[in-house]
Amino acid sequence: MTGERRRPGRRPGSADTRGDIVTAARKIFAEKGFDKATIRGIAREAGVDPALVHHYFDTKEGIFVAALQLPVDPSKVLPLVMEGPREQIGERVARFVLTMTADAQAREPILALMRSAMTNDKIVAMIREFMTHALLRRVAAGLGVPLVRMEAAFAQMFGVVLMRYVLRVEPVASVDVEELVALLAPTIQRYLGEA
Amino acid sequence: MTGERRRPGRRPGSADTRGDIVTAARKIFAEKGFDKATIRGIAREAGVDPALVHHYFDTKEGIFVAALQLPVDPSKVLPLVMEGPREQIGERVARFVLTMTADAQAREPILALMRSAMTNDKIVAMIREFMTHALLRRVAAGLGVPLVRMEAAFAQMFGVVLMRYVLRVEPVASVDVEELVALLAPTIQRYLGEA
Numbered sequence: 001m002t003g004e005r006r007r008p009g010r011r012p013g014s015a016d017t018r019g020d021i022v023t024a025a026r027k028i029f030a031e032k033g034f035d036k037a038t039i040r041g042i043a044r045e046a047g048v049d050p051a052l053v054h055h056y057f058d059t060k061e062g063i064f065v066a067a068l069q070l071p072v073d074p075s076k077v078l079p080l081v082m083e084g085p086r087e088q089i090g091e092r093v094a095r096f097v098l099t100m101t102a103d104a105q106a107r108e109p110i111l112a113l114m115r116s117a118m119t120n121d122k123i124v125a126m127i128r129e130f131m132t133h134a135l136l137r138r139v140a141a142g143l144g145v146p147l148v149r150m151e152a153a154f155a156q157m158f159g160v161v162l163m164r165y166v167l168r169v170e171p172v173a174s175v176d177v178e179e180l181v182a183l184l185a186p187t188i189q190r191y192l193g194e195a
Numbered sequence: 196m197t198g199e200r201r202r203p204g205r206r207p208g209s210a211d212t213r214g215d216i217v218t219a220a221r222k223i224f225a226e227k228g229f230d231k232a233t234i235r236g237i238a239r240e241a242g243v244d245p246a247l248v249h250h251y252f253d254t255k256e257g258i259f260v261a262a263l264q265l266p267v268d269p270s271k272v273l274p275l276v277m278e279g280p281r282e283q284i285g286e287r288v289a290r291f292v293l294t295m296t297a298d299a300q301a302r303e304p305i306l307a308l309m310r311s312a313m314t315n316d317k318i319v320a321m322i323r324e325f326m327t328h329a330l331l332r333r334v335a336a337g338l339g340v341p342l343v344r345m346e347a348a349f350a351q352m353f354g355v356v357l358m359r360y361v362l363r364v365e366p367v368a369s370v371d372v373e374e375l376v377a378l379l380a381p382t383i384q385r386y387l388g389e390a
Contacts, residue, residue: 159354172346
């Protein structure tokens with residue numbers, strides 16, 4: 001039997017390092033929630049330099065998205081949804097949510113997270129903090145609307161996604177995306193259309 | 196040791212009989228779903244006459260509501276929500292849902308059912324069938340609106356209840372019922388206000 005050899009040429013930045021950071025992040029987010037978790041704490045848990053965490057994931061939101069295998073990083077997508085004519089914000093939001101969730105690979109991690117949230121208070125807290133910071137407050141501030149209006153808009157889209165893909169109630173489970181966009185866009189427009 | 200004695204004076208209609216029917220109904224609904232379950236099948240499972248099931252619970256919806264400890268029987272409540280001026284249907288629906296779910300004793304069985312639904316396909320099917328027959332189709336037909344509009348209205352209220360009581364996102368978790376009614380009523384009105 002040969003002793004353990006140091007592999008030459010393994011640089012910081014290998015797939016393992018990234019994997020170690022993601023594993024550490026899952027543990028830290030679950031223990032501390034999103035607000036109290038820090039990049040420094042995640043780096044310590046993973047045994048790497050905080051600069052390396054920044055290098056891979058940029059922000060704490062970025063690590064969260066990777067750790068929970070979310071399909072989109074809100075901070076990357078929101079600017080795209082929010083730019084464009086304000087009088088079409090409802091249509092853009094409705095179409096984005098319905099198009100994104102139409103992809104099972106994008107939808108499943110979100111539904112898995114919701115399943116855990118329904119039965120685990122720590123996961124609820126983590127999701128709530130992430131949603132509030134990465135999504136709800138950011139959009140509300142960007143559009144200049146009260147947070148409760150943003151939450152009403154979110155609730156409408158969230159409820160439709162649950163009825164379409166979890167409860168699978170007809171006809172909402174099978175009508176096409178554009179029919180739902182036409183039905184829902186005026187609602188979202190009313191909540192988000194005016195400051 | 197005395198042998199088993201027949202208790203005199205125990206009539207059909209004792210608390211035990213009702214309990215037996217409820218227990219049998221839970222089993223039958225879980226096995227067959229709402230649509231395929233029958234009063235006759237539930238009576239057989241409970242070892243009682245079908246007439247006795249009718250006597251206690253009136254309809255299959257009534258047994259379902261009792262078996263799942265739901266806070267309200269839609270068939271009893273809906274007429275109250277649907278009567279009154281059509282131009283205030285949105286306000287009445289929003290206020291009814293928010294007032295009912297403000298009561299933890301009424302809310303908890305519904306949330307418990309949703310928790311099970313998120314992880315159990317048989318329960319999803321049972322809820323879907325009950326919702327469709329006892330609630331969604333009935334209201335849509337009563338108001339003369341397409342089913343998908345009724346489902347959009349349901350999704351709005353359902354999403355708000357989940358954000359308020361499961362995710363507990365602020366401010367929607369703590370604003371008072373009347374502020375939410377004012378925010379949501381126009382949405383429900385748009386879906387249900389016109390045939």
